[in-house]
Amino acid sequence: MRKALPLAATAACGLAFFGSALPAAAAGTDDSGGDTAKVSVLHGVPDTTVDVYVNGERTLDDFKPGELAGPLELPAGDYELAVTASDAEDDSEPVIGPVDVSLEGGGDYTAVAHLDAQGQPTATAFVNDTSALEAGNGRLVVRHVAAAPAVDVWANGEVAIPGLENPNEESLDLPASTIEAAVSVAGESDPVLGPTDVEVAEGAATIVYAWGSAEDGSLALATQSVNGMHSAPDGVPTGNTQVPAQGPGVWWVVAGGALLLAAAGTTAAVRRQATVRD
Numbered sequence: 001m002r003k004a005l006p007l008a009a010t011a012a013c014g015l016a017f018f019g020s021a022l023p024a025a026a027a028g029t030d031d032s033g034g035d036t037a038k039v040s041v042l043h044g045v046p047d048t049t050v051d052v053y054v055n056g057e058r059t060l061d062d063f064k065p066g067e068l069a070g071p072l073e074l075p076a077g078d079y080e081l082a083v084t085a086s087d088a089e090d091d092s093e094p095v096i097g098p099v100d101v102s103l104e105g106g107g108d109y110t111a112v113a114h115l116d117a118q119g120q121p122t123a124t125a126f127v128n129d130t131s132a133l134e135a136g137n138g139r140l141v142v143r144h145v146a147a148a149p150a151v152d153v154w155a156n157g158e159v160a161i162p163g164l165e166n167p168n169e170e171s172l173d174l175p176a177s178t179i180e181a182a183v184s185v186a187g188e189s190d191p192v193l194g195p196t197d198v199e200v201a202e203g204a205a206t207i208v209y210a211w212g213s214a215e216d217g218s219l220a221l222a223t224q225s226v227n228g229m230h231s232a233p234d235g236v237p238t239g240n241t242q243v244p245a246q247g248p249g250v251w252w253v254v255a256g257g258a259l260l261l262a263a264a265g266t267t268a269a270v271r272r273q274a275t276v277r278d
Contacts, residue, residue, distance in 0.1 A: 035075065035076040035105025035106070036073045036074060036105055036106070037073070037074055037076055037103040037104060037107045037108070038070070038071040038072070038073055038107070038108040038128075039070055039074060039103070039109050039110075040068060040069065040071040040110045040111070040224065041060070041068070041070055041112075041113075042067075042069075042111070042112045042113070042209060042211075043063050043064060043065050043066065043067050043068075043113055044065065044066070044113060044115070044145050044146075044209065044211030044212070044222070045065055045113050045114060045115060045121055046065050046115075046212050046213055046216060046218040047065065048121070049063065049086040050084065050085065050095070050113075051083070051085070051086055051088055052082075052083055052084075053081070053082040053084060053091035053094070053098075054079055055079055056080070056090075058091075061087075062086050062087065063086075066211075066220060066222060068222060068224060074103060075103075075105075076102075076103050076104055076105035077102070078100060079100075079102075079103070080098045080099070080100055081099055082094035082099075083095050107127065108127070108130050108226060109125055109126065109127055109128060110126045110128055110207070110224060111124075111125045111126075112124050112125070112145050112167075112209065114145035114146070114166075114211050115145070115146065115166075115211075115212075115213060116147065116166055116167065117147060117148065117165065119147040119215065124167040126169060128205060129141070129171060129205060130205070130226060130228070130229060131229070132229055132230060133202075133203055133229040133230065135202075135230075136175055136176060136202060137173050137174060137202065137203075138173070138175075138176045138201045138206060139172070139173050139204070139206070139229065140155075140171070140172045140173075140174055140179075140200050140205075140206055140208070141169055141170070141205055141206070141208070142161055142164060142169065142170050142208050143167070143168075143207065143208070143210070144164045144166045144168055144169070144210055145166060145209055145210065145211045146166060146210045146211050146213065146219055147213040147216075148192070148210070148214040149165075149186065149214075150163045150164060150185075150186040151163075151164050151183050151184060151185060151186055151192070152164070152183070152186050152187070153170070153181065153182075153183055154181065154183070154184065154191070154195070155179045155181055156179050157180070160172065162186065163186045164186075171205075174200050175200075176200055176201055176202035176203075177199075178197050178198065178200070179197070179198055179200060180194075180195045180196070180197055180198075181194055181195060181196060181197075181198040182195040182196070183210055192214065193210055193220075193221055194221075198223075201225065201227075203227065203230045204225055204226060204227045204228070205225065205226040205229065206223065206224075206225055207223065207225070207226065208223055209221065209223070
C-alpha cells in the first residue's frame with residue numbers, strides 16, 4: 001500500500017502548505033526535452049476561501065472548497081509560496097509562509113489542502129503514479145483526506161480497500177470498467193459516501209478523494225484523472241462530485257471553470273510524500 005504522509009498542520013485559524021525540495025526520484029524530462037513538472041491543487045477544507053501567491057504574484061484568487069486547479073506544466077526550479085486570506089491586498093501578511101519550495105522535472109503531483117482526522121486544517125502532497133499499465137487495465141486510486149475515522153472502500157458490493165486512514169491512499173490496477181463505489185466507516189456496511197458509478201478508464205489513473213467533515217455533514221467526493229499511462233503522462237482534472245453524508249444517492253456537481261495556475265514562472269508547490277507499496 002502506498003501511504004501519503006502529512007506535511008504540516010496549522011493553528012486552527014490557518015491552512016498548511018508545502019516546503020522543502022522534492023527527492024531526486026521524482027525527477028525526469030518531458031518529451032519535448034525540457035525539465036518540467038505537472039501540478040494540480042485540490043482545495044478540500046470546507047468553508048474556507050483563500051488566495052495563493054507564488055513569487056509575489058496572486059496565482060489562485062478566491063480558491064474555494066471543492067475546486068481543483070490545474071494541471072499546469074511548469075519548469076523545474078525554486079519558488080516562493082504564500083497563502084493568504086481571500087482578497088488580501090498582497091502577500092505581506094500570509095496565513096502560511098512564505099516558504100521556499102522546489103519542483104523537480106518529470107513529476108506529476110496533486111497538492112491537497114484538507115482536514116485531518118480530527119478536523120484540523122492540514123495539507124498533503126501526493127505523487128501521482130504514472131507508471132505504465134498493462135493493456136486493458138486502468139488504475140483506481142482512493143485518497144482519504146476527510147475529517148473522518150478510518151473507512152472501508154467498496155467496489156461492486158465488496159470491500160476492496162479496508163481500513164483506509166486520513167491522509168493515506170491506496171492504489172489498485174484493475175481491468176477497465178465502470179464500478180459501483182461506496183465508502184463506509186471501517187467495519188460497517190452503511191455508506192457515508194455513495195454508492196456512485198466510477199469509471200476506471202484504460203491507460204489512466206482515476207483518483208477519488210473523500211474530503212470534508214463527517215461531523216459537519218460536508219463529506220464529498222472529488223475526482224481527478226491522470227491519462228497516458230501507455231505514453232507521456234498527462235494529468236486532467238475531471239471535476240467534483242458532491243455526495244450528502246448518509247444520503248440515499250449522489251448529487252453530481254461539476255466544478256465549473258477549473259482554475260488554471262496562470263502565467264509562466266508561477267506555480268503551486270508540492271512536496272513528494274514517502275510512499276510504500278505492499
